Amino acid sequence: MSVVLREIAHTRAGDKGNLNTIAVIARQERWYPVLCAGLTPELVREVLSDRVRGPVEVHRMDRVHALIVVCARASDDTVTTSLHADTHGKTLGSVLSAARVPFPEERDRA
Secondary structure, eight states: OEEEHHHHEEEEEEEETTEEEEEEEESSGGGHHHHHHHOOHHHHHHHTTTTEEEEEEEEEEGGGTEEEEEEEEOTTOSTTTOOSSOTTOTTHHHHHHTSEEEOOTTSOOO
């Protein structure tokens, strides 16, 4: 069983040089373990394959039930040099929120 990420979390994205950062915040505390288990660097790399060109790191922020995803972009894909329409990468959070993540059947989504 899986769930669309936006059903259990919201996102906020930005950039730092040739890195994109995406905060993924659980809508409810009980969904944070689902995020931690399901939002892997491999999943992020697959979903954002058109922009991610290097390592993907996922950092836990347990006290606020959020993950910080850090994605390396190509060296020529920065705010001042990017040829993408979204040079800051603000839309990457929206793209990621459409991903499906594993959702254990025993967990209640209500």
